[in-house]
Amino acid sequence: MSLTEKPAETPERRAFYDKIDKEAFTPLWAVMSSIITPEPKSACQPHLWNFANAKAHLLEAGNLITAKEAERRVLILENPGMRGDSKITTSLYAGLQLVMPGEVAPAHRHSQSALRFVLDGAGAHTAVNGERTEMNFGDFVITPPQAWHDHGNHTDEPMIWLDGLDIPMVSHFDASFAEGYGDDEQPIDRTMGDSLARYGANMLPVDYHQEKLASPIFNYPYERSRAALEQMKDQGEWDPCHGLKMRYVNPVDGGYAMPTIAPFLQLLPKGFKTAAYRATDATVFVPVEGSGRTTIDGQVFEWGPKDIFVVPSWKWVTHEADDEAVLFSFSDRVAQEKLGLFRQDRGNN
Incomplete structure (x- = not known):
């Protein structure tokens, strides 16, 4: 045996x-x-979705169904190895959402945690528990579990962002609940920017007590995150496997910004090629700036801004940047770490 x-x-x-x-x-x-x-054995396969093609399909969908009728007008990014399961990895869901000018995606809430990463357009908004935030390119926006949220676009251009949710994880535990608000938009009772000012300035309200696991900040503007990477690159401390990679954090405890999804932002200098790396957290990547290629388990994927690709669990991966590149990514690493399951292999490094 x-x-x-x-x-x-x-x-x-x-x-x-x-x-x-x-x-x-x-x-x-x-x-x-x-x-x-x-070793990990998964149906998850490496794959890349071209953003230009995805945008064309989304705009066509915009002429077929309204955001209100669809509840969320989203094209799911289904992993080729798990078609029909609404999964991009075994534990995570991803999709591209379109909100056309003048539309509102109706208010609702659910057990699942959600992130938004803005890819196209500027000036639309998301409302979370009574506060609105403007959404601009590269912004990382959180919808915590059971938070009322709706999306609106009062600009003249379509807005497209990447959705990432822990739907498969929540379904695995049979813990899914969802309900509609009743109106398209929830009432707004907090000024725009309140959360970032209250929790994102290296301070907390004097008697603050953490009640929920998600970060109390729900918009991490790309302008601020990108400026941080720009400042740090002058130090020249490049990790051979990641370049310069940072994780978005909860300012209350310094942990990950979300309880089940770990989001990251990394910078690769022009001409940089990472050393081989593998980990148990299957990861979704989005190039924000620059172009290059990623080799996953021997397969080469050429990418440019706004493309999306997935690296399965425990597959060797290397990135190579033709220009200075910034990559946003997310995985289930935070959940794996809490359960004592996460493992990584840095090869000979």
């Missing part, structure tokens, strides 16, 4: 398996090698 081989199947054993199957029993020794694997 081993972890990689099944015991031989004899006629007597097959007859026994058939007999106990009628009572919903299965012998562990017949399936152990497929459920407890020496």
Whole structure:
């Protein structure tokens, strides 16, 4: 017996398996090698979605269905190895959302955590629990679990952003709840920018007590994050596997900004090629600036701004930047770390 081989199947054993199957029993020794694997084994495949093609499809959808009728006009990014499951990785969902000028995506709330990463357009807004924030290119926006939220576009141009949610994770635990607000937009009772001023200036209200796991900041403007990377690159401290990579944090405790999804922003200087790296957290990447290529398990994917690609769990990956490049990414690393499951391999580094 081993972890990689099944015991031989004899006629007597097959007859026994058939007999106990009628009572919903299965012998562990017949399936152990497929459920407890020496290394991660996943249907998730490397893949890249071209943003120009995606935008054309979204705009066509904009002529077919309204944001209100659709509730959320989104094209799901389905991993080719898991078609029909609404997954980009085994634990995460991703989609591209379109809100046309003058539209509102109606208010609702749900158990799932959500992130938005703005890819196209400027000046639309998201409202979360009574506060609106303007959405601009590269902004990272959070919708915490069970937070009322709606999206509106009062500009003259379509707005497109990437949605990332923990839908498969929540479904795995049978913990999904959702409800509509009743009106398209929730009432706004907080001034715009209140959360960032209250929690994002290296201060907290004097008697603040953390009640929820998500960051109390729900918009991390790209302008501020990009400026931080620009300042730090002058130090020249490049990680061989990541270049300069930072994680978005919850200012209350310094932990990840979201309880189940770990978001990151990294900079690769022109001509930089990362050392080989692999980790157990399958990761979704979005080039924000620059162009280059990523090699995943021997497959090469050429990318430019706004394209989206996915790196499955425990597959070797390297990035190479033709120009100075900035990559946004997210994974389930925070959940894996909390459960003691996360593992990484930095090769010879």
